[in-house]
Amino acid sequence: MGGDFAPEAIVAGVIEALKEFDLSVTLVGLQDKIEKELSKYDYNKEKINILHAPEVVGMHEPATVSIRQKKNSSISVGINLLKSSGHDAFISAGNTGAVVASATINLGMLPGVDRPGIGLVLPTLKRFSFLIDVGANTDPKPEHLLQSALMAHVYMREIFSVANPSIGLLNIGEEASKGSDFSKEAHKLLSGRFRDFIGNIEANEIFSGKCDCIICDGFVGNIVIKVSEGLMESAGALIKREVKKDPLAMVGAALMKSRLQKVKRYADYSEYGGAPLLGVNGLVMISHGRSNPKAIKNAIRAAQREVDHKILETMKAEIYKK
């Protein structure tokens, strides 16, 4: 309910998902608003339930609001529904901090994991890389990065069928001696645990596809995705501004359009749709606040893939064992 285009885009995305995938959905939030949206569509009534949640966590409210004050928000009610009933996964395009806090407190952590991490599937020059953490844990200890790496390793192997996912530590400088005190400590822990640890990876290599799992703290990971988003927007605006000065260049742009759109589609966050919140004891998918219906549909597909691959059970078995 708190996302930028809720509940319109959420409901539209769910309707799309029901056409393509075999699943059923419970929509959690303000019942009248959801019903109003649903009334626009023709769909199988048996596949959609509504669970009323009278409160909404705003996008700019502190994360703890969902736990302390708004216990009847769509986020809190949804997370508790995941915990108590036969639901397989919870998806939200609302306040990320609130989802992280509510999931951590209410679902608890996987054995062997102390803090959650948000993983993001990034398109690269090769195929996909998995960047974790992009914002759940902004003050981690080095061992939290090790736990993130263990989860990322399972995720890339199970969900993307990468046989031996390589692990890289996002750092400034290639050598083990480079970086902050924190990153040197994390480097030691990772190199002691993974055969597939390729060492430090610098930020200019993130999109090259050099490494399957890129590990960093939540502050740095959030900076990476936001600077990428902003740079593409600014570069695009700059190019448009220049091209508009020159009719020939505008013709050129028109001729390139279909190819450029293909690139744009490839790089579009909505193609994957959701970022898994890993480490909590339940499947939680966080979508961009500006998610359009396609992003929501694809987040549902991504969550379904996690269910099909029994990702939670595999993580529980492997991480605790290690």
Add this chain to the structure above:
Amino acid sequence: MGGDFAPEAIVAGVIEALKEFDLSVTLVGLQDKIEKELSKYDYNKEKINILHAPEVVGMHEPATVSIRQKKNSSISVGINLLKSSGHDAFISAGNTGAVVASATINLGMLPGVDRPGIGLVLPTLKRFSFLIDVGANTDPKPEHLLQSALMAHVYMREIFSVANPSIGLLNIGEEASKGSDFSKEAHKLLSGRFRDFIGNIEANEIFSGKCDCIICDGFVGNIVIKVSEGLMESAGALIKREVKKDPLAMVGAALMKSRLQKVKRYADYSEYGGAPLLGVNGLVMISHGRSNPKAIKNAIRAAQREVDHKILETMKAEIYKK
């Protein structure tokens, strides 16, 4: 001497600079190699001196090498020349960590500044923003960010004639309550000192030109510039790959070429050429290891501008006073 294209690109850049600007240069490094390069050009012999430095710090050696082992490296000898003689500024395209370490130890710090910061002039949708620190201090305390902000404020005002430079803290989330413990503490210090403090700025706004001086720790700042570099390269490669599949799109690209080159030139690091190392008691300019002659020439111009604007004296007077 340690840079990727040294001494060829350095010497070529100096020759270019001497044609355009009124100054003289001492080239520090392996005398025979420098003389060999110089012999390719016709230039005013009175404007170039050579100071032999028999050792070279490699790009991947630890920063402390220049201080402890290689006291006769071009970096150490150059920094000491700046300290002892009538030279106004020192420029290096070599090992950044070594330059920072050598400058800090040998030149000492400005009164009121505890740690150096590397500032980078970034092209934005408006004009320029100044990002500091991009890699000198990877484990700062919040007060070091305040010191960086004080220096950035002077720099943007004096060098770029911005009347009241705005100060923003690079953070994840807009509200003062957002971010890591470190960034919350830095937010407090900055808001207590600057009238022109606009609060937190998110990474997607860096290139929008919203803020004149963007303050962050050296780890995060280095990530920002490297991810930007890598993303532009990967996006470019991706677009080329797509366009090559379609002859019409290739024609389109040809028609857009001159405009795209203009954008490229605008965004090109070599247009500014050097990143000032602020906080040390001397004018030190750090250039990209891959600097071409144009970048070196422009770094010399940037250093000359710092000299003309008496930036060191102004910083000493203002920061100590505060």
